Amino acid sequence: MKESAGDGTMKRDEIHYGEREMKRAEANKNTRNSTGIVPEASNRESMFKRSGLLLSSLALLFLGDCKSIHTEVEIQATPEEVWTVLKKNGAYGEWNPYHVRVEGDLIEGNTILVEVHKPNGNQIVLEPTVLVVNPNRELTWGGGIPGLFTGEHVFEIFPTDTGVLLVHREEFKGIFVPFAELDTIEEGYRKMNEALKKRVEEGR
Known part of the structure; x- marks a missing residue:
């Protein structure tokens, strides 16, 4: 209802x-x-x-971490004299404490063999690609696995009033960069710089 x-x-x-x-x-x-x-x-x-x-x-996988090492040394010589020693990679074993063996022609696009002896005693053999060959100015090689670990190793020659400033640097990229022995690598670069300076200046 x-x-x-x-x-x-x-x-x-x-x-x-x-x-x-x-x-x-x-x-x-x-x-x-x-x-x-x-x-x-x-x-x-x-x-x-x-x-x-x-x-x-x-x-993170594709870009990863990014770290760089930058060293330099002043050399009392001309850019041509420094370049001559750098370009003559077959003689590296005579004076270079870090890159004790570099085999292959330093031609852009060519793959070379580089044997590295680190200051901490570790040794490694790399097969980078020559990226830049600019006589009297720059030599660059690099390689690795993109995303995991890559390195671009650069030697740059800058004229100064007293000779040459050699910049020896490398940029690392990849997710395994945090595990790289960057401190001992930098120490190795500095040792090579001093050895290169001695080789060039004593050979003038």
Whole structure:
């Protein structure tokens, strides 16, 4: 039996409708978590965070860490005299304490063999590619596995008022860079610089 609509009271179906709306509102309220975020929105946010983490991991894999070593030495000689010693890689074993053996023609695009003796006693043989041969100015070789570990080894010759400034540097990239023996590598470069200086100046 329905109530009369004219006496100001609501019909029973209107009451039931109101109860259903209240229950629906309460249910929606209960679906929110303690932070006031609806689970669907929270799931989307979580998905975006996971995607961002994945992209960061991929970037680290392909770009990795990046470190560089920079050394230099002043040599009382001409750029041509320094270049002559650097270019004559077959004689490295006579004076070079770090690159004790370098085999192959120093021609851009050519693969060479480089035997390294580090100051800490570790030895390694590398097969880099010659990247730049600019007579009297720059010699660069490099190689490795992109994303894991690569190195670009550079010798640059700059004329000065008293002779030459030789810049001997290298840039390393890859996820294994943090495990490289950068301190002992830098020490090896400095030892080579001094040996090169002695070789050039005594040979004038």
